[in-house]
Amino acid sequence: MLQCYIYIAVCGGTHGNELSGVYLVRELLKAKDIVMEEEREEPASVLMVLANPRAMQQCRRYVDTDLNRCFTHATLNGPISDSAPYEMTRSRELNAMLGPKGSPGAVDLVCDLHNTTANMGLCLIAYSDCDWICLHIFKHLQLSLACWIICDACLLKNTFSVAMEIGPQPHGVVRSNIYTAMKDGVQHMLDWVRLFNSGTIFEAGFVDVFTIVKNIDYPRDSETHNITATIHPQLQDRDFLLLHPDDALFQTFSGETLRYKGNEPLYPFFVNECAYYEKGIALGFGKHSETDVNYILFCC
């Protein structure tokens, strides 16, 4: 498989209160300014972006609407009014900056930095299972870092994109161990890009991947829609550890245990992610597989 020269964008602050990415991109931008000041010649293979500055300024996930949901074909190309939500205007700006897929000067890959309150460690999320640049990057990262890979085919994106999700970290907080893990993850990814762009050949192989099967919501009160149970203490913080039928799932406020009623064991993740309460998601379930990275990849 031939690819001429990969150009990658690293985005922090897509959600303004996920602080590892905010601070990391700020630092990388600062370091880049220093490099430019010293007039060192380097081919531009990385673009650093702070995606949602207004949300970052307020330390909130979003101002009007979730930026991460504004990159569908419909949202980017549909009509837009003056009173459009801030994030819809912003997604078009970002799309213009990063370039729609296939257009000249466009980035080949967007790496979107996120934090989660769930105990997911370092996790990479790809939006299709046939994205061979992503799969090669994952294979490279899995060699040296402990990381999980999730394929979520549900979110339609207009460009090759991978999310780097690290937790647990409360929103509005930067934890040094989480920041350092993200810095390492991004560094490994940039190393891969650099290696690729300087002619390294990457062999085919396999990566361990989790594919999202379904999300489930908390039990809720039919009138108020308020949740009536929490993630059970036996499940809390046990992301990526196999959950079997009849294992504890939720604990109601009156102390009752609600159990997983599916008929096959699945892997839970995004267990108790803060931002998903409003999206009606208590946790996601996935199946594990070894995905064939069956292309040998080299730069022309």
Added chain:
Amino acid sequence: VSLARFDEARRVAIFGGTHGNEMSGVTLVNLWVKNGSEIQRKMVDTKPFITNPRAVEKCTRYVDTDLNRAFTPENLSALGEGDLPYEVQRAQEINRIFGPKGSPEAYDVIFDLHNTTSNMGCTLILESSKDYFNLQMMNYIKVTDIRLKSLLKASIQLVECCFTSVNIVLCDWFIAGLEVGPQPQGVLRSNIFEAMRVILKHALDFIELFNEGVEFPTCTVEVFRVLERIDYPRDANGNIIAMVHPNLQDGDWEPLNPGDPMFLTFDGKTLHYQGSGTIYPTFINEAAYYEKQQAFVTTRRETLVASAIRKA
């Protein structure tokens, strides 16, 4: 004073949602508003109350201004009704319902439920070292429930802090702030929820026993007295340039000695604690305090003697 006597605690309020994204208190109070049997005690009128409903609805700390800093005499007497910041209106409303201090209708005890992203365990926030009623309650809870013996801490705040100002203007007696963590804002963790619920259960039991005339003999209680706030290192533009060091992160209530790692800059340099003596840090890396210029607070560990107490 060898024996302090107080009137019965007839009216007890339990506040949740003073910060709308601190979920344990929000959830418990909503539960008890719907069904208050768990918090009923003989001869005590317990009232669960959501103090900041708009912030709760938006799952945000506050709408216009921090409710926990809004209980100033100026705010409580401000005119302007609907033009006032939302939380100032709320402070006035809460004062009408639960106070004012000195009036016969004023509540006797108020519990204000909070969560923190800091690894503080369960902390009862006291206003002064003469707070014998709360010190005795602390002691009762720790002795009654062994699980809480090391988990429950008492902290005496700086004079200008939130709870003090509420106490001065609102409550005749006792306002006990209860801070439980670590829990991210907007998240409900079952272990944190249960811990807060159990502590309140014991606290209400204590009040019931006190009202029945039980005398609680003198006791000693370990407390942490807040000394000062330490901010993050910042650059000339006010941006944070370092994070809480991994050695200090989650080390609430553990000694921090001069020379110990304190912050880690984004490019990997360690900054050390430069104080003159050992302190006990707390509120380490609380999300809401980034905007209040506070990375953590230093405290001094003290042993207080609480005099015996009994109903008058």
